[in-house]
Amino acid sequence: MRIASRLAAMAALVPVAASWATAADFPGWRGPSRNGVAREKGLLRQWPQGGPRLLWQAKDVGYGFGSPAVVGQRAYLISSKGTETEYVQALDAATGKPLWQAPIGKVGNPNQMPNYPGARSTPIVDGKLIYALGSDGDLVCLETAEGKMRWRKSLRVDFGGKPGVWAYAESPLIDGDKLICAPGGADATMVALDKRTGALIWKCAVPGGDAAGYASTCTAMVNGKRQYVQFLAGGAVGVDAATGAFLWRFARPASQGNASDPLVSGGRVYAGSGMAGGGQATLAPRGDGAYDAQQSYFDRALPNGMGGFILIDDCLYGAGNMGLFCIEWLTGQVRWRDRSVGPGSLLLADGMLYLHGEKGDVALIEPSPEGYREKGRLTPPDQPERRRTQAWSYPAIANGKLYIRDLERLWCYSVKGAR
Numbered sequence: 001m002r003i004a005s006r007l008a009a010m011a012a013l014v015p016v017a018a019s020w021a022t023a024a025d026f027p028g029w030r031g032p033s034r035n036g037v038a039r040e041k042g043l044l045r046q047w048p049q050g051g052p053r054l055l056w057q058a059k060d061v062g063y064g065f066g067s068p069a070v071v072g073q074r075a076y077l078i079s080s081k082g083t084e085t086e087y088v089q090a091l092d093a094a095t096g097k098p099l100w101q102a103p104i105g106k107v108g109n110p111n112q113m114p115n116y117p118g119a120r121s122t123p124i125v126d127g128k129l130i131y132a133l134g135s136d137g138d139l140v141c142l143e144t145a146e147g148k149m150r151w152r153k154s155l156r157v158d159f160g161g162k163p164g165v166w167a168y169a170e171s172p173l174i175d176g177d178k179l180i181c182a183p184g185g186a187d188a189t190m191v192a193l194d195k196r197t198g199a200l201i202w203k204c205a206v207p208g209g210d211a212a213g214y215a216s217t218c219t220a221m222v223n224g225k226r227q228y229v230q231f232l233a234g235g236a237v238g239v240d241a242a243t244g245a246f247l248w249r250f251a252r253p254a255s256q257g258n259a260s261d262p263l264v265s266g267g268r269v270y271a272g273s274g275m276a277g278g279g280q281a282t283l284a285p286r287g288d289g290a291y292d293a294q295q296s297y298f299d300r301a302l303p304n305g306m307g308g309f310i311l312i313d314d315c316l317y318g319a320g321n322m323g324l325f326c327i328e329w330l331t332g333q334v335r336w337r338d339r340s341v342g343p344g345s346l347l348l349a350d351g352m353l354y355l356h357g358e359k360g361d362v363a364l365i366e367p368s369p370e371g372y373r374e375k376g377r378l379t380p381p382d383q384p385e386r387r388r389t390q391a392w393s394y395p396a397i398a399n400g401k402l403y404i405r406d407l408e409r410l411w412c413y414s415v416k417g418a419r
Helices: 003-011 016-020 155-159
Strands: 053-058 069-071 074-081 085-092 098-105 124-126 129-133 138-143 149-154 173-175 178-181 190-194 200-204 218-222 225-232 235-240 246-250 263-265 268-273 277-285 291-299 309-312 315-320 323-328 334-338 344-349 352-357 362-365 374-378 396-398 401-406 409-414
Touching: 069 124, 069 396, 074 129, 085 138, 098 138, 124 173, 149 155, 173 218, 218 263, 225 268, 235 268, 263 309, 268 315, 309 344, 315 344, 344 396
Parallel strands: 246 291
Antiparallel strands: 053 409, 069 074, 074 085, 085 098, 124 129, 129 138, 138 149, 173 178, 178 190, 190 200, 218 225, 225 235, 235 246, 263 268, 268 277, 277 291, 309 315, 315 323, 323 334, 344 352, 352 362, 362 374, 396 401, 401 409
């Protein structure tokens, strides 16, 4: 497979702020490039029976659906307690022991129906600072040393933000000196802030005044133009990274329950949501500097889950209600699908896929368009009582360790291969 060449192209879109991170760090949402790819090498290619060695587990890290950010010897989480307290916390990455906690605000939309209130986002570490968005729209910048507050904003109050039914779930993007997020609403659907002060740089009023969705902003290059791409209530959209000008919308995947980040490559965007389906559009430039999103294919039976999409060579891997899929990027043709550990969240590390299933199991999979190739499976011990919730947290890998979160539990496994 040509994994190396594909990942090299994807790495070109790494936000500038991530350039300080080492190859072993996992500084925020879906890894250093926000594309579900960890940069580590020398990891296990096959797990022993029962899975890799468990190093430690923490049984009460607070309630939440977000993933850990891991930098150096610390892991950072956003968690909640009840509906009145949401907070950022730092843990010792070697032991899971708590180091500090800093409050964010209250839990957003506590009367949701169905009722899933709680922390949703993943923090992002940028040098000596950490940025976090609470589910009620409280955006904070803290010092990593002890959690001291540098600045805070409210997406609801300061920008007239309009969250979705399930409150705010976005993990902010740091890109150079800017912080990018999507308050939603008519006036400032997406904003760029000065990461040092929180001051507004630009705001984009997306036509239609979409409510915020449940995905996170990513970067993309389309015909030489750098863009920020987000999935809002009205579908996937792109805005000019320099000015915030609205550029395009792919409306077909829109639904109230969207969650996965869109995937952009070669002037094409793939987006999906569990209530609509998944599919691709070609972003065709217009004379006015904007783009037309021309649908290439779409089907309710294509990858559409909350667990993200990963492009390897000419195939997209993603999950849906029927399990894990491999489809051809250009045509949408299904190469295979497998129940695996069910729908779940994907991570690619050292050429292998890690799938955290919604029922709590984790599978190690060798990606191949020829068929499903499982190389190991584990079931974390002492799993929480989920009731109507699922194990929706994405896996993280840093310093040869696999981190799996499930509500108030956090497990750390050794996945480093033999030297």
